[in-house]
Each structure stands twice: as C-alpha cells, then as structure tokens.
Amino acid sequence: MFRDWPAVCTERSWIALARSLPPRARRGVLLSLVCLGAGLGIGATQASASPFISSFKPNPQPSSSTVPPNGDQNPYGIVTVPRSVGSLRRGDLLISNFNDSANSQGTGTTIVQIPPGEKFAEGNAPVFAQIDPTKLPGPCPGGVGLTTALAVTRTGFVIVGSLPTSDGTFKTAKAGCLLVLNSRGKVVETISGGPINGPWDMTAVDNGIFVTLFVTNVLNDTVATSPKVVPEGTVVRLTLLAIPGLRPAVLDEDVIGTGFAERTDPNAVVVGPTGVALSDDGTLYVADSVNSRIAAIPGAFFRDRAAQNGGQTVFAGAPLNDPLGMTLAPNGDILTANGGDGNIVETSPDGRQVTTVGADQMGGAGVLFGLTVSPHVDGIYFVDDGDNTLRLLEP
Template sequence: MFWNHRAALVVVTALLATSACGGNNSVPPAGSAGNSMSQLLNRPGEQPSDVKPANVDTTSILKRLKKSVVIGSTVDPTNGDMGPTSINIAGTTLGKLKKGQLVVCNYADSSGTAGNGTTTEILGPGANTQPVTFVADARIKGCDGDALSSGNFMYAAGHTSGLLSAFTNKGKFYKSYGPPLQAPSSDVDASNPGLYSAEYMFTTDSKTGSIVSFSINNYGNPRPTQVVTGFDVNNGSGWNVLGPSGIQYSKKLDALYVVDGVDDTIVQITHASNLLVKDEITILPGGTTFKCKHKSVTCANLIYHGSPLNGPVAMTILPNGNLIVANTIGGNKLVEVAANGQVLDTRTIDKSSIPHIFGLRAIGSSDSNAALYLTDTKTNKLYLWKQ
C-alpha cells in the first residue's frame, strides 16, 4: 500500500481544495502495490538489460492462438454506430453488467465517419451474441476508451468531445471530467483490493501528450492531475491519430504501460499509485528517455522502441505479464513483446493500409488458458482468439 506521508500531504491538500465541489464516485476501495525500477536510457530497437524481470516468461501466446470465434457484431442496434475500439470486461455482476461481459466503444457513426461515435455496447462473453446498448451519449463522442471501475461504473473517453465521462453501472450519466484533458485517447482503472486504498483512473491524451490521473473513491487525489507529460503526438485526425494510447495497468507491479505510435515505443511507468503531483514524469523528445521528479518514488522505463512496432495504438497485458500491441501503419500486425523487451512473435491480420485493430483484451490465468479478444473495424465485429 502506498498510503505514505507524501501521499497523505498531497491528498489532504487536494481534498481541501475540492471539498466545496462535492463528493466523488463511491465505489469499493482499491489500492496498489509494487516494486520500483530505475530509469534507463536506450538505443532504438534495443532493450534494457538491467530491468529484465527475474522470471520472464518467454513463451509466445500469440503463436498458440489458432482458433477464432466471433463474439458478435459491435454495430449499435439503435443508431448504427460502428468502428469498435476499446474493450473492457466486467469483473463483477452489478447493474446492467454481468461478470465476464464485455463493453466495447464505437468510434464512428452509422456513416462510418471516424470520431462521431457516441455509444458503447455490451456483448458476450459467449459466441454469436447480439450487442446491447449500454450508453448512448454525445458526451462520449469519438469513444475510444471505456474503463470499468471495481463497481462497474464506466469511464468513457470521448476523443472528439474532449471529455472523460462517468456512467453508473446502470448506464446513467454520473459526471464528466474536462481540463486538463483535451483529447482523451484511452483509459484504465487501477484498483487493488485493500482497505483505505485509492482507486485511480488513468487517461492518456493524444493532443497534450500526457497522462491524467484522479481517484474515483474516497481515498487518494480526486482532482484530475496531469501526472505524466511529453509523449509525442502527430495531431492526426480520424483513424490516423497517434500519441500516447493503449494504456494498461499491472496490479502485480503497480505499473502502467503505454504505447506511443509516433515514436513506436512501449513505456512502463513504475509505482503508478505514487503519481500524485503535476508533471511527475516528463517523456523527453523522441520518447526513449525520461525526466522524473522523484526517481525513487515513481519513474519511467523504456520497454521497447522501433520495428516491428509501426504506429501502435492498442495494447493488452497477457496473464504472464507480457504484452500484445496492434500496429496501425504498414498493415494490421500484432506484436508480442516480453516484459524484458524481447519480441516473441508477430502476426499480420491483413495487409490493408487502412488500420482496423483498435481494441485488444487478454484473458486467462496462465499460459495454458490465455486468450485474446480483439475488435476489427473492417468487419465491425468482436472476436475471441483461443488456443
């Protein structure tokens, strides 16, 4: 647990500043724990030897995934929104969501115009299920993130609206968060079971090149704070937006993982629960080196840089701690990277110059039962790849 003296001072200050504004989303307490790793410098295409975990599993899961199952169409049944992106899985049965069901964002409207989608769908977990609208709201326009809290509240990132909007587990609007967010591009809930522990929401922004954090329960810092800055962005539009995205959280390590499609990097942020002050970490130009205000508290590591990464946007953590990333340039290719930066496998889904894979979510408890959900904007379907 990271409820230390430094955290207490920051949070007390934040609570005093925001007490006049009311409370926040009351959900079951959750916190984090992990081990720090030192900042390091890296040459493109090389990985740091001094941050290799002690027991890295270099088994390729991607090689094992031979069977593809159609879970269902992601086209919204009410307004025809399409273009599926982010995938999240309900960890419990609360409200309209049952444990194991999936929530998918639609980034495009019924005409296929990217950035105009305003819906999220409930699907699965079984094959050939029909989508059910969970939320339809203009505040999530350009939906490209749909993180679920421990209480099944959904935090939807509206890339076009510029808002991160919270909805109850029944799909009712709860609250929106704006500045410092401008173009949220992905989000993740960082929760761990633990008494008096904060449950943080981390959101990437493809316009400011930052990560914004705030607590959604009664502990931690409730004020949206830009805790990481400096990721490179391309100021693109539609399906061609690149910058920090695909954010994932490792409970085991209390670490964030982020891809940047401009620099073709995978970056790890250590001790995510200690990201409490503005611009705690700065990603320096080029995306491979970092400046950290408190290196012993939280910092960044370069996991990988360069080919075969090519405009990555989506990412997921496998049960063994390794990563699968989806490219959006040079064909729709998946890249599997071990926690020590070793490339384990690649798989080309199609060679189209149009990007299609914007949502990935791994499931399972071990190498033997690991599987992968992915969305495809070419077919507007959600798939499960199994062993």
C-alpha cells in the same frame, strides 16, 4: 438517486482530512490507500519464459458484429466486466464505438455489451448505453465521441473517454471529457478541464471505493500545429472516490508523463499516445503510436513529477507498427495491437521481442484498436474496425 459526494466526506472524516492536506501529502495518503485496497504488489516484474500468444491461431473469424441498432461503427475500446452488478454481467465484453452510422469519426455515442460466445448480426449488438450529448450531468467540451479509453469497476461504474468532432475531422476536434456511467448505463458524472484534453485510452486500478485511472491525452496543441508532429502528448493519473449510489468525485489528478509525440490524421482524427498498461511493480507502459515504440513510466502510482520526453524506451521499431491498444498478458509480457499491419505483438518488460501473430487476415492498416485478456478464456478478445466485429485470438 445520486447524492453529492461531499456528504460522504462528512461521514468519513479520514477522506475529508486527506483532501485538506497539501497536494504532495494528500497524494501520498490517497495513493497508499488505493494500493493497500487493491493489493498492488510493489516488486520486480518477472515475465514468464513461456510466450503467451505463440500457440494462438492467426486471423480468427468474427465472433460477433459490434454494430448496435443505431448503426454506430468503428469499435475502439474493449474491456471485460469483472463482476455482475446492475445491467452488467461478469465476463461480458463492453465495447465503445467512435463513429456514428454515417461513419463520421468522433461522433459515436454507444457502448455495446456482448456476452462471450454469443453472436449478433450487424445492427443487433446489445446496447449497454447510448449517450445523449444534450443530457449530460456536467461539461464535456464538444459533446460525445467515444474513444478507446474504457474501464469498468467492480462496483459497476463504467468510465469512457470522449474526443468529439462535429464533422468527423480533426479540424473540429474538441477536448472532450471522461464520462462516468452507473451499472445501468446512465451517465452520472463528467470529468473535464485541467489536464483532460482528448482522452484517447486508459487503464484503471480498482479496489471498489478508490479507483486510479491512467489516461493518455492527444489534443495538446495538435490541431493548432497540424500537420506537424508535436511532443505534447500526456499521461494523466486521476484518483476517484467511486461509491455506488453516490456521485463519483476526483480526489487527485496529476500529469505523470509528458513529451509524447502526437499529430492530426485525416483517417484517424489524431495519432498519439494510446494504450496503457500497469505492471505489478508500478511501471506504466504506454503505446507511443507515432514512433512505433513502447514507453515506460516507472513508479506511476507514487511519482509527483512527470516523466519527460515520452518516458523511457522499452522497445522501438519493427515488429511494432503504429501500436494502439495495449494490455498485459498473464505472464507479464506487454501485448500491443498494431494499427499499421493488423498484427498483435508480444514484448517482454525488458524489451525482448517474444512473438508476433497476425490478427486480421487482410493485414490492413488501421483495423486493430482495443484488446483485452479476459480471465474467463484462454485468449485475447479484440475489435476489428475493418468490418466492425469482435474477434477472439486463441490456441
């Protein structure tokens, strides 16, 4: 059973003290603890002179179907499990599905768990969690429609975004929430309201007890102003207390980036800021999908004011083409998955275009979303929405 988190604070007076501080002081204390615990280095990011994906063979064949027994489709988020705990196994891949079996967008309720090297036929992908929208422990406006926002902590919490619809279209899209699951796939908390409005993608910094999330949001005035492009997309930073056996709690939340372009889309519900990745020097990179741009928010951990106008531009234009999923390569370069043409692009932190590799042999628009660099293989795992599969791009 999960106990309410305030009981923990009474046992740990330093946490109670942090919460009693004024917002700016509290933020500094909490984020310092997170950085110290996570071993985050603050220094210049140096990208390797050697490209990461230049030797990778293009257009890999499917490794496995991502369709579970209930028929959910449209795999969006993907993350590598860092440590074995509960039902989670180190190195396994968690994948969130955005659509249901009827291919209705914003109605997917499953996270599948696929061990590397194992291949499953369509309809047989192992289920880590199937979330019942009627049995949530807290509010999640609109229900459940799992997005690219997906993270897993070393202590076994899985956090996934929900941007739900009732009919598969942007007209019924609701604010949704972040769903927090335990290591057995049970939802133990929801995070909603405030700046959480259509959580679309996410990255996490995890030290086991404190977890900092950076979440892109795409529903701020998007539906009301459809089909116009509006500069209302945001990046939100949340600090969580996440102790196994206890109910996770939000200790601090701040909007650290504003002004990102977003719009409704009949084929994707919404288009807006998507993938995020945090460098060793504390710079948060953001995939600006509408403008085919990589943005940067410096000092993402400690800033107390939002970067405006969509942050600083690292690079914009070709070969970026509707960049969606994002992660960092081992050499520090930025990897983005193009939704517009099925390519994966490697960009250096100073904006140099390093190399581009085709990931989908059809080259179709909208087939790539999430991607992850697993420490257990020399390659990139990514999901292919075109045929609902997991694939591995490797040498």
